[in-house]
Amino acid sequence: MRLVVVGATGRTGGEIVAEAGGRGHDVVGVATSSDSIEDVRVYPNEKLPELLVEADAVIDFTVPEASRAHAEAVAEAGVPYVVGTTGFEEAGLDALWDASETIPVLKASNFARGVQALLEVVAAGVEALPEYDIELTETHHNGKRDAPSGTANAILDAVDEARETELDRTHGREGDHPREDSEIGVHVRRAGNVRGEHELLLAGNDEVLTLTHRAESRRVFAAGAVDAAEWLVGKAPGWYDFGDAL
Template sequence: MNKIKVIILGASGKMGQMLIQETITDDELILVGAHDIAGSHAIRKDAGYFIGKETKVLIQDNIDHLLSECDAIIDFTRPEGTLEFLKKASDNKTSYVIGTTGFKPSELDLIQQYSQHIPICMAPNMSVGVNVLISLVEKAAELLPEYDFEVVEAHHKHKVDAPSGTALRLGQAAADGLNISLEKNAIYTRHGREEKRRNNEIGFSTIRAGDIVGEHTVLIAGNGERIELTHKATSRLNFASGALKAAKFVANQKPKLFDMQEVLNLK
């Protein structure tokens, strides 16, 4: 069986290094490229330098020449970088895995347009556990339409987008189960609001502190009882493992925008 050829973006970052580590130990994948921004201290170093492994693949700030030889790109970087590479991937008919979060609505529209030309898997969280949680939240909302849903998330102090993409996806799952619009019912702050909670509000609370990898709780409260569904990530390994599953999936698909629910057959 031919191995799936993979390029990792953001190669010197914590997530990039985890992806490289998992890729080079996966019998179905082969690392053919590693990218980082111009001026990075990692340029021209071996992709496995920071994890003590030799891959014979150098981290480069220009990998355009590798795109036509690649089966899948895995990207956990920033929205501006992702959109730049998506265009190149579309031109080269290369499938794409997006773990980047923080996109604006207009940027999400662009991603949808690119998915008409290449298969893309996009998910705010690639973790298998989180995606099972998403399914559980939607089912709970279907069964408990009279209950109140609140999403509480915590991440490390360096994370810039809030609420997290995962928190928003969990809120969307609740909205889908309740058959309501998240856009119309989401509440991101209650400071300054002198009114009681309205029916169908989906509230979000954000914590940024220390080195928290990622914690998400959906609180489902009724009269006299509450349910709390929680996922706690203790390592980025679960995100990397899910991303590799996504890369294997999209490498054999026709152009479309997929999510991890489809990759994991949860739909």
């Protein structure tokens, strides 16, 4: 398959280029400037519409403002679109939803299979322990822009769904701040080169349950994104998530 990787020079994009090339796909890259990685040519962003003419699928791991613009170009070209970028404001998500009316769009805040399993386990754990206090901690490398992570938000949504309510998301605590029953604490750490860790803690009745996922390399995201692109080719226009591809 001919695959366009947008954000090819990035930490995750570079891994996607290597993973897709290793599977025998014909890969071209796009970034803000031209370059060359893993023997793959990387073209500047303005070239995207030309590259889309021959593309079978696009994988985009960039920044929300860029993905928002790419969504329009990819929809115009009619190419299946896998989006790993996180941290979207409402307008960026609207652009992706608009695109999904004409092309298949698969967006996931985490392409690790273990995180898909974690979301299911979270729902089961929260349902089984209805009165327990819940706190979420996530850790990422010091270059991550959005906080909390897209995966943290997906876990928080899963907790709300399981509790059938919207818990008050309390981002850190300081000073005189006793915990309310309606709260879920959200704690964000940024340090070093941590690929991504998420821990949900449930405590009550003199016991503690922790559910943790840790990505040990970015390859796990790359493999999931390429799996998603391979699956998305030939699908009807619409909105898909990584669970659909699995």
